[in-house]
Amino acid sequence: MPEVVDVLELTRAGGYDATGLEFTAIGCRTTALRSGQLVELAAVRTRADGSTIGELSTLLNQESAPTLPEVLGYFTELLQGAVLVAHNLAFVARFLGPELDRYGIRVPAVDTLTTAKNTVRLPNYRLGTVARSLGITDTRRDTALDDARTGARVVTALVGVHGLRLTAWPRFGPLPQLVKSRPLAPRRAEPAAPAQGWTAELPDRMPLTVPVDSPDPALEEAYLEVLGNAVAARQLTSAPPTGFGEDELRRIHTGFVHGMRTVAEADGILTVEEVADLKAVATTLGVPGVVADVRPTERADRPTRVLVLGRGADADELRAAVLTRGFQLAKNLTASVTHLVVCPDIAPTEPRLARAAEQGVTVLDAATARRQLATPAPEAAPAPPPVTRLAPALAPAVTPARPQGTNAAQWGGRVITALGLVLVFVAAIAEFGGAPFAAGLVAFVLGAGIALGGWYLGERWSVRSW
Known part of the structure; x- marks a missing residue:
């Protein structure tokens, strides 16, 4: 890492609140990854709350475009008193470092690539992947300015939403006043249409x-x-x-x-x-x-596509989990969405909830989705590939309602009770008709016992039927 930057760390355990700082995010394009030169450079200065203070961009080293030394003064003005931000800082510093070192410029800097790796689990840590996991979906990657804008939103989300703090306080020294010998030459071409497919x-x-x-x-x-x-x-x-x-x-x-x-x-x-x-x-x-052995499948199942509704660190962690499991992460509620995850900050009157129900989308609360996404994916079978999907929402545990009507056990108990009462009645009539007292008493007691037994059985099965 060139000595032109003081690398700072953003962590949850940091001791210095970064919400009062300003950040200048850098984006660049080069002719080659190694031994190439800058052909486009952009910077966006932002506050930790996400509000943009200023931005600029220029083409470099081509046709009528200026060289970096001719326009470096514009960038140092945007850097003064701010923390430099770059995704893959070590790589960007290889191209900016020599010029900054030439003028004795040294600035505090944060690498969003390293910060993301230490903060959230993702399948990869490309700038676009990190941005999507933080709920930043309306981005482009066509120009250096696009990258700078995305980088600015990423660092403010990490500081403002996820509450990351600095492990050391940045030291801001005065930057030299450089001559701006050439005007900036921003890219004029219209950005390409959003990628499809x-x-x-x-x-x-x-x-x-x-x-x-x-x-x-x-x-x-x-x-x-x-x-x-x-x-x-x-x-x-x-x-x-x-x-x-x-x-x-x-x-x-x-x-x-x-x-x-x-x-x-x-x-x-x-x-x-x-x-x-x-x-x-x-x-x-x-x-x-x-x-070489890949072949199209004949099955026409819909792929799992998840839309997470919510803001904040919890919603971002769910988005990251969706990407890590290999599911598609949706930006909007379209016909292709199969699952909708609703975080606690979403009001019950949210219109997309009703639309999801109309479309037959499986709706999960955040806790249920978190449990299901944390479940390890099944092992892959040789052929055909296994279908890994989010399960439907788990039904809440409720006490079943008491069944209407009477089951067979209850009817049996009532019949036995009736027989016992009939026997009691017959015993009483026999006593009045002159039958032996002992025989009548036995019949009476037996009938009463049968009646009580039938009543007990009927009530016992009635309770069990709850």
């Missing part, structure tokens, strides 16, 4: 882990980010240059395609489109064998 959300659910023995963890994280964005936008036409050796690149590509396959098979359904995309990506990345 099953691959649009696929990277957010893929289990991707950078091993501890990776020769360059920051570079590998950046490469997985690039691959995920390209797959989501269906723009992966060739493997981007990385600087990794052949063996390392094959390991990364194998893990990436295997992650795609894991998610595609998680719901037990493989469509023709999904199989074609899997094979196309595997071939492009030079590892076709990873999906």
Whole structure:
């Protein structure tokens, strides 16, 4: 890590409240991941409550665009007195570090990649995945400014919603007043249309882990980010240059395609489109064998797609659990949603609850969803792939209502009682007709006993029928 940044940690156990600070999130684009140069840089300054103070962006080192030294003054103004924020700070610092060091600039900084890894469990820690787990869904990833805006929202969610605190207080020194020799040249092209199809959300659910023995963890994280964005936008036409050796690149590509396959098979359904995309990506990345045996399934079950309604850390943890289990995380209540999770902060009058009932969507409260998402997924069967789904809402434990009418046991008891009473009546008539006293007494006692026994049996089974 270049010495131009003082790396700060955000944790739940931190001793310094960060809600009064301001943050400047950085986003960038480069020509290559290693030994490349910046071609776009953006920054967004925000308060911890999420309000934006200012933002800027510019293209760099191309045609009529300025170089970084010519416009660095604009960025240092946005950095003065704020904590720098970057996702994969170690990678971003490789490109910004030399220029900052040249002017003796040193700033406090937070890495949202490291912070997310220490805060929430996710299948991967791409910026888009972290954002979605925090309920930030209306984002784009087309430009450096898009990344800076998303990074700003991520850090304010971690501080303001999840209550993360700094382990050390930032030290702000005066930054030099740099000459702005060229105007900024922001990107003018309209952003691309939102990605469509099953691959649009696929990277957010893929289990991707950078091993501890990776020769360059920051570079590998950046490469997985690039691959995920390209797959989501269906723009992966060739493997981007990385600087990794052949063996390392094959390991990364194998893990990436295997992650795609894991998610595609998680719901037990493989469509023709999904199989074609899997094979196309595997071939492009030079590892076709990873999906050589994949075939479309004939089953037409709906994949599990979950919408979590709610704000706050609890709702974010549920979103993270949905992604970790490999389920689809919905942004809106559409016809494709199969499960709706309702957090305690959602009012009973929320219109989407009635709509969900009309659509036949399974509605779960947060506690039930948490229990079901915490249940380990079943082991995969060789063929066909197992269907892993959220179970329907558990029925509350209630005492059944007393059944209407009379069951057979009760009728039997009443018949026995009637017979006993008849015998008592006959014994009484016999006594008045001159029958021996002893025989009448025995018949009377026997009849009374039978009547009482029948009454007891009828009442006993009546109680049991509750």
